[in-house]
Amino acid sequence: MTTDCLTVEQLKKGLEPLNGHGDSKLLTHLNSCVHCGLCADSCLFYLATCDPRLTPARKVDLISSVYKRYHTFTGKYLPVLSHARKLDKATADEMVDLFYGSCSICGRCTMHCSIGVDISYLVSVGRKMLANMDMVPATLQSTVNAAIETGNNMAIPTADYLDTLKWMEEEMADEVGDPEACIPVDQPGKRILYTLNPREPKFYPLSIAAMAKIFYVAGESWTLSTRMYDVTNYAFFSGNLDEATLIADRLWKEMEHLDAESLVLGECGHGTRAFRWESPNYMERGFPFPVMSSVECIANYIREGRIRLDPEKITVKVTMHDPCNLVRSGGIIREQRFILKQFVKNFVEMSPGGTDNHCCGGGGGLLSMSEYNDRRIKAGGIKAEQIRQTGAEIVVTPCHNCVDQLIQINAYYKLGVKIMTMAEIVAEAIVVK
Amino acid sequence: MDVFDSAMLLTWYEWIAPCALGVSLGALLFHITRLIRLGKPDDTAPPLGNVGPAVFYSMTGAMSPAKKESAYLHLPTYLAGIIYHLGTFLSFLLFFFLLIRLPFPSLLTLLLSAFLLVSAVCGFGILVKRVVNLELRSLSNPDDYLSNILATLFQAATILTLYLPEWRASYFILASILFLYIPLGKLKHVIYFFAARYHLGFFYGWRGVWPPGKKERKTNC
Incomplete structure (x- = not known):
């Protein structure tokens, strides 16, 4: 009927x-x-x-x-x-x-x-x-399905993932000049379990090396996981909270499995929101471990004097795009500014910015729904104009989803800017002892 | 003359208006009770801020025209809305005085009428905007028009009744219709507005977004 x-x-x-x-x-x-x-x-x-x-x-x-x-x-x-x-x-x-x-x-x-x-x-x-x-649009659902079936939303095979980590480990070791420097994987009993947006191993592996370099200089005890490293949770955006629970529960279990003290969520606005703010509610239980974003983690390293940043490294004009899920829905407003103001001499805010920022246009799962590509790129025109008005050469954003959208509008609207994550720009300026 | 004698002097339309008001308040009380019974959000995520100051900010600073695009990008509409709402609340207050036939000094009557006239014109202006503006018209439903018309007419009728006692019958009948309509249509935002501001303050307060401040904080890692 x-x-x-x-x-x-x-x-x-x-x-x-x-x-x-x-x-x-x-x-x-x-x-x-x-x-x-x-x-x-x-x-x-x-x-x-x-x-x-x-x-x-x-x-x-x-x-x-x-x-x-x-x-x-x-x-x-x-x-x-x-x-x-x-x-x-x-x-x-x-x-x-x-x-x-x-x-x-x-x-x-x-x-x-x-x-x-x-x-x-x-x-x-x-x-x-x-x-x-x-x-749910089939395109968005397929992203969720990939996460459920393979453990990450890009369906990256574990062997490929490990190859990428090995390659990035060599890159990082070269950069810090220490052949012993490593990217720890599946190591139990560490202080931090760090998570990634699967876009990193798939498209932007250098951002993994960047965060690894920061951990190395900070002398952090950390590890990545092979079983569950995906910080994203597109089921939160699809609206299927049973699937969102399933995905979030894997991360909880991995924390227990590796017996890590704290969970640091990689640079992903929606992933941070979906886990840090939403998962305790749809899972109906509170965290037994501290959870924080990588932005907060980096800010803490600076405050504790565990890392130092060279103000001579980044001399061009830099602006920042605030990811909506991190800022308006996550309260992380000052930390990213605190970090950038440590070493970026020529920092300029977007207008409007902070809690009043405009979305890049790729949030809410829109990047994964190709049927709305034209509308998404058109909506991104608002952000493109904001960027253009700053006159900046580098746009920093602590969110890989935003990075993807910004890269696309950068090309479409011919902005000619460089898009970087927070870890990437910090790693460029970090002082290696 | 005691209270009973005074009550006996009320005409039928002066009786139905307070009765309608009673029904209206009862229905609004039902809405309030339902909201209270359902309670506040039970957020299990560890908070990053304080709900109390954020709810206070939500009801005060966040309402400032400087903080909201809906206000500072639309100042004439915002100002008209503020005056219109003040006029509506003033009309409700005057309803009680008119019911007990409290005499006003002529200067006060003039001042009240002048303000209500401005307020009613604002209400009418908002109505005209809803009719004329294509986007707003496409968003509107009969409830939007009816609510506006009733509240604006109530203010206009208040002015007339302040000067012309022969309008009392029409005034109290109109007031009765308005009172009975409040809990049914969008005018019930007289309750839900405050609930919405509370929830907004709760959400942003829990997540450390409101109230805005400059203090840095350190998250445990």
């Missing part, structure tokens, strides 16, 4: 996230929007396309109109009053396009909303509804 092409089972599962489980947050935000429409100017998808369909208010309206149809008096008995909508195939298709294809869950609209509606949270709930209905 179907309801406008959605099966009854799909409809039931799709509506389940709106049933009001948990706290008052969902109920609050579903009932708060007043349709002032003033959020439009805070959304890069609207700014880049001028398409009124893509405004944050329309996204809120889409999910709240479905909520009202099934959960409010007027929505049930006088749906025309608030345009309350049944959840049918057309509505679900529109949700796919708006929630997956035109929102990076960057949260900028939330901060600027005249009321305070957590719009990115509602989009996440919308994605959860779609995931329950098996309507």
Whole structure:
């Protein structure tokens, strides 16, 4: 039996996230929007396309109109009053396009909303509804599947991964002038288990060598894992929290297996958010070990005097792109500035920056959804213009997902800048004793 | 004349308005109770900041027009909205005084009316914007128009009733309709606005984003 092409089972599962489980947050935000429409100017998808369909208010309206149809008096008995909508195939298709294809869950609209509606949270709930209905875009789902089936979202075979680490170990040993310098793998009882974005071993191995160099100079006791090194968790973006739990649980188990003291999450905004902030909630348990981002880790090394940075190494103008998941949704705002100001003489902020930054356009899983490539690159035009206005030659960002998007918009908009991760620029300036 | 005698002097429309207000407050109390019963988020991630100051900031500093694009990029609309909301709350206050027929000095009546006139014009302006602006119109539903029209008419009717007692019947009937509509439509944001600001403050406070500050912190590693 179907309801406008959605099966009854799909409809039931799709509506389940709106049933009001948990706290008052969902109920609050579903009932708060007043349709002032003033959020439009805070959304890069609207700014880049001028398409009124893509405004944050329309996204809120889409999910709240479905909520009202099934959960409010007027929505049930006088749906025309608030345009309350049944959840049918057309509505679900529109949700796919708006929630997956035109929102990076960057949260900028939330901060600027005249009321305070957590719009990115509602989009996440919308994605959860779609995931329950098996309507996650195939491209995003294939990334999740790769992580579940192979242990990393790029399906890198372990032998290739180990080859890359060996190669980077040689690079790093050459750089520090110590043939004994190594990249430890699967070593139990270390102080830190470090994780990577699979883009590193796949496309940007030098960033692994960069972080290894920092660990080496800091005299850190650390290790990588072969069983579970992937910091990303695209299931958090697909909305399937069962799969997100499965992925996060592997990292917890690897911490236990290797008996590491602390977990340091590699440079990945969404990976940091998905694990540090979200996984304790969808796994319903608190961390038994300290968790921190690599940015915080590097900042601590500087404060403790474990590494020193040469202010003569980077002389060109440098700017920084703040990853939304790290900054607006993760509270890491000052550490990256603290690090750069130690050695970058000519640092310039983007405008707007910090918690008010514009998303690069590649967040929310958009980089993995090729069907939205044109829209994503167009949305990235806002960031491209920001970069251009700084006049910087180097753009630093502590997120490999952002690095990918920035590299693409760098080429598309002919910015002519160099994109670097935080570890890469720090490793360039680090003083090796 | 005791309270009972005073009550007996009320006309039918002066009776239904407080009754409608009672129903409205009861329904709003239901919304509030439901929110309280569901409670605050039970976040199991270790916090990076403090929720209390962030919630305070969410209700104060973060509402400043300098902090929100929805305000500083749209100053005329923002200002009109502020005046309109103040006028609405003033009208609610005057409802009680009009109900008990409290006489006002003429100067005060003039000042109140002048402010309410500006406020009602702001409300009407916002309505016109919703009709004229294509993007806003495509976002709007009948509830948006009805809510605006009821609140604006309520303010206009308050002005008229301050000067013309023969408008009392229309005024109290309009007030009754408005009161009964508040918990059903978007006007219930009178409750949900504060809940939304609380949750926003909680989220950003827990994650160390709000309140904004310059202090550096060290994370245990």
